Amino acid sequence: MAAPKTVGVLALQGDFEAHGRALSQAGARPVYVRTADQLREIDGLVLPGGESTTMLKLLNIENMKEPLAEFAREKPVLATCAGVILMAREVSHPVQECLGILDLAVERNGYGRQIDSRIVELDPSEDFLSRTGAGKLEAVFIRAPVIQNVGPKGRVLASYLGRPVLVEQDQHLAVTFHPELTSDNRVHQLFLKKL
Numbered sequence: 001m002a003a004p005k006t007v008g009v010l011a012l013q014g015d016f017e018a019h020g021r022a023l024s025q026a027g028a029r030p031v032y033v034r035t036a037d038q039l040r041e042i043d044g045l046v047l048p049g050g051e052s053t054t055m056l057k058l059l060n061i062e063n064m065k066e067p068l069a070e071f072a073r074e075k076p077v078l079a080t081c082a083g084v085i086l087m088a089r090e091v092s093h094p095v096q097e098c099l100g101i102l103d104l105a106v107e108r109n110g111y112g113r114q115i116d117s118r119i120v121e122l123d124p125s126e127d128f129l130s131r132t133g134a135g136k137l138e139a140v141f142i143r144a145p146v147i148q149n150v151g152p153k154g155r156v157l158a159s160y161l162g163r164p165v166l167v168e169q170d171q172h173l174a175v176t177f178h179p180e181l182t183s184d185n186r187v188h189q190l191f192l193k194k195l
């Protein structure tokens with residue numbers, strides 16, 4: 001059997017440990033990344049949910065912003081929730097700096113208070129299902145950003161309330177919900193296939 005892939009999880013802030021567990025279950029070896037040097041040891045990187053403003057501050061303090069962007073220009077990133085906000089081309093509500101790796105415009109906390117946090121069942125695209133297996137996908141949204149538009153290279157793999165919530169762009173996946181909080185780990189499995 002091939003050696004398991006080593007996947008980093010950015011561990012400056014947010015729910016990185018749940019991603020570590022999901023990656024182990026999907027057959028990868030997780031490494032918690034806290035320095036730019038560690039980016040050299042990994043095959044792919046997960047950007048967890050949390051608070052994107054805080055993550056951005058910590059990335060600046062640790063001088064990790066440019067190394068992270070450089071990593072993402074070559075290697076796969078699974079960006080979830082706050083991670084999508086960091087990777088986007090444009091962020092609103094409020095306007096915030098971002099890395100511009102994913103050709104997406106996002107609005108922070110864009111679903112509003114009423115559906116601040118909820119668990120729903122998604123019907124993913126045929127493309128997703130044929131690569132990961134059949135069945136609805138349980139999705140946990142926690143103060144999620146809304147993806148307002150997707151650039152020409154983006155492929156929408158699942159939507160909720162008419163908005164994309166799972167998007168593939170080249171080697172990357174952007175997910176506005178929390179796939180690490182459910183027992184269904186098809187999103188992590190799909191990510192591992194991209195490494």
Ligand code: GLN
Nearest residue numbers: 049050051052081082143
């Ligand atoms: N609301 C957070 C932000 O704007 C993202 C929420 C999450 O990652 N669960 O950064």
